Amino acid sequence: MGEHVRKLRVGVIDLVHKAPTKALYARVMHANLAAIMPQAVAAWCQELGHQVEFVCYTGLENLARELPQNCDLVFFCGFTEAAQLAYALSNLLRSQGAVTALGGPHARCYPEDAQQYFDYVLGFTSRPLIQDVLQDCAQHRPLGLHISAQGHPATLPSLEQRWPFVEHALRKAPILKLVPMIGSLGCPYTCPFCIDSTVPYQPFSFETLKSDLRFLSSRMAKPRVGWHDPNFGVRFDDYLDAIEDAVPPGSIEFAAESSLALLTEPHVKRMQRNGFKALLPGVESWYDMGQKSRCGGRQAEDRVKHVSEQINMIMRHVPYVQANFVLGLDSDEGAEPFELTKKFIDLTPGVFPGYSLLTAFGRAAPLNLELQLSNRVIPFPFHFLDNNHAMNVQPLNYEWSEFYDRVIDLSAYTFSWRTMGRRLKASRDSLPRWLNLVRGVSSEGRGRLAQFRNLRRRLDTDQDLRAFLERETEQTPGYYTEIVRRDLGALWKWLPEGALQHDPQAYLKASRLGDPSVATRVVDAMPREGLAGAGS
Numbered sequence: 001m002g003e004h005v006r007k008l009r010v011g012v013i014d015l016v017h018k019a020p021t022k023a024l025y026a027r028v029m030h031a032n033l034a035a036i037m038p039q040a041v042a043a044w045c046q047e048l049g050h051q052v053e054f055v056c057y058t059g060l061e062n063l064a065r066e067l068p069q070n071c072d073l074v075f076f077c078g079f080t081e082a083a084q085l086a087y088a089l090s091n092l093l094r095s096q097g098a099v100t101a102l103g104g105p106h107a108r109c110y111p112e113d114a115q116q117y118f119d120y121v122l123g124f125t126s127r128p129l130i131q132d133v134l135q136d137c138a139q140h141r142p143l144g145l146h147i148s149a150q151g152h153p154a155t156l157p158s159l160e161q162r163w164p165f166v167e168h169a170l171r172k173a174p175i176l177k178l179v180p181m182i183g184s185l186g187c188p189y190t191c192p193f194c195i196d197s198t199v200p201y202q203p204f205s206f207e208t209l210k211s212d213l214r215f216l217s218s219r220m221a222k223p224r225v226g227w228h229d230p231n232f233g234v235r236f237d238d239y240l241d242a243i244e245d246a247v248p249p250g251s252i253e254f255a256a257e258s259s260l261a262l263l264t265e266p267h268v269k270r271m272q273r274n275g276f277k278a279l280l281p282g283v284e285s286w287y288d289m290g291q292k293s294r295c296g297g298r299q300a301e302d303r304v305k306h307v308s309e310q311i312n313m314i315m316r317h318v319p320y321v322q323a324n325f326v327l328g329l330d331s332d333e334g335a336e337p338f339e340l341t342k343k344f345i346d347l348t349p350g351v352f353p354g355y356s357l358l359t360a361f362g363r364a365a366p367l368n369l370e371l372q373l374s375n376r377v378i379p380f381p382f383h384f385l386d387n388n389h390a391m392n393v394q395p396l397n398y399e400w401s402e403f404y405d406r407v408i409d410l411s412a413y414t415f416s417w418r419t420m421g422r423r424l425k426a427s428r429d430s431l432p433r434w435l436n437l438v439r440g441v442s443s444e445g446r447g448r449l450a451q452f453r454n455l456r457r458r459l460d461t462d463q464d465l466r467a468f469l470e471r472e473t474e475q476t477p478g479y480y481t482e483i484v485r486r487d488l489g490a491l492w493k494w495l496p497e498g499a500l501q502h503d504p505q506a507y508l509k510a511s512r513l514g515d516p517s518v519a520t521r522v523v524d525a526m527p528r529e530g531l532a533g534a535g536s
């Protein structure tokens with residue numbers, strides 16, 4: 001690093017959502033979905049002496065008014081569903097002279113695609129990597145630099161350092177305010193569809209965790225924390241010891257995603273004592289996903305009963321539980337998996353079931369290589385890859401019409417007034433009741449059902465859509481193009497040529513080449529003249 005640091009104007013944009021929305025669920029929850037890494041990047045940039053403008057976009061703001069102005073460098077972070085928005089914004093800001101960088105899940109899943117629209121595409125992101133980018137801060141066009149640290153960072157900025165950016169997001173949360181915190185990265189389990197299955201489990205320092213919790217207690221009267229750990233409680237006792245040591249039991253309320261294996265009754269009781277109010281375990285499937293052949297029937301029915309008993313046990317101690325399922329896995333066939341989930345809902349009336357359609361997000365998960373190899377990945381525009389609007393994998397055991405009929409039937413059952421009434425009655429506390437109702441009637445429940453029905457009707461009438469889903473053409477159906485055009489509004493004209501399409505085989509091709517595109521530092525990736533320009 002040179003002696004003199006040029007003070008830059010840096011923008012950091014957390015794209016929590018992909019388009020303007022007025023949905024009730026968005027008003028209540030989107031600000032609570034703010035990510036930690038953009039806040040960390042903003043804190044690192046400040047620490048390194050730069051001026052930072054931070055924006056958390058939840059879909060409720062006027063983006064044109066909130067966009068950082070006159071920046072030298074703008075970092076974006078977002079999921080794949082926000083990619084087209086990010087590409088258009090990057091193009092706009094580049095036209096105004098800014099250098100742009102993309103990090104977060106989309107950058108990790110589709111780096112080759114993002115390289116066309118950003119000067120830097122970041123894999124694992126650490127403070128030295130951000131420092132490299134700030135020091136280089138140069139245009140890399142037409143193809144951006146794809147750089148990555150060796151792994152996730154060993155430490156993150158403290159909550160106190162992130163606090164201005166946390167507050168920025170929470171000001172937009174009208175009722176429920178969740179402070180994002182994280183105590184670990186990666187996961188020791190190996191679910192083949194999961195982005196964290198290939199990242200080694202790594203806890204952060206428990207001492208930092210304690211001081212973060214103490215800091216939070218000094219800032220808010222009755223704080224609520226959303227743990228962003230991919231799988232909370234892997235080192236359960238260490239984690240809970242740290243919480244108990246830092247703050248009086250129940251003085252902070254917590255929500256966390258945890259695998260069922262960790263949620264034994266003694267663990268859940270200890271969580272209850274410590275203020276855990278919401279848990280989101282993954283059930284994923286009634287079948288063993290690791291096995292090629294399905295062991296259905298009795299074994300799956302037993303699993304429904306067993307999981308239902310466990311979740312009813314959890315709900316005796318923790319008022320809000322969402323159980324997550326993936327629909328369309330290769331292990332699913334016929335009516336059985338859907339009927340088993342309905343049975344589970346009957347046996348577990350208080351639970352909120354969260355459904356995701358199987359989606360292959362580029363290089364997110366090992367399973368995707370296999371899916372690309374068998375040519376089953378459909379190049380849906382990224383805008384629709386949010387686990388719900390589109391399933392970009394041809395199902396192994398279903399025709400599309402049958403698959404969506406079954407998804408509609410299950411969704412209609414889950415969000416019928418009768419089932420929602422039972423869900424409300426089974427909840428003890430008022431906040432979970434209210435949240436269940438909002439989620440059920442808003443964009444997530446009945447809203448999504450309407451969207452599935454619309455798609456199902458189109459399957460019978462829209463030949464372009466059929467051909468696209470059957471992999472007979474890679475031409476994006478006009479129906480989808482129109483939705484992106486509508487959602488991007490005034491930004492549509494900034495969406496670069498070709499940015500609606502992507503190569504659905506990019507991961508497979510990169511793996512065959514031994515993936516030479518990833519450099520671990522900017523200086524390794526830059527051409528010589530770039531180095532000279534950066535003044536190193």
Ligand code: SF4
Nearest residue numbers: 187189191194197230
């Ligand atoms: S789905 Fe959950 S348990 Fe499985 S690898 Fe991912 S984080 Fe771990």
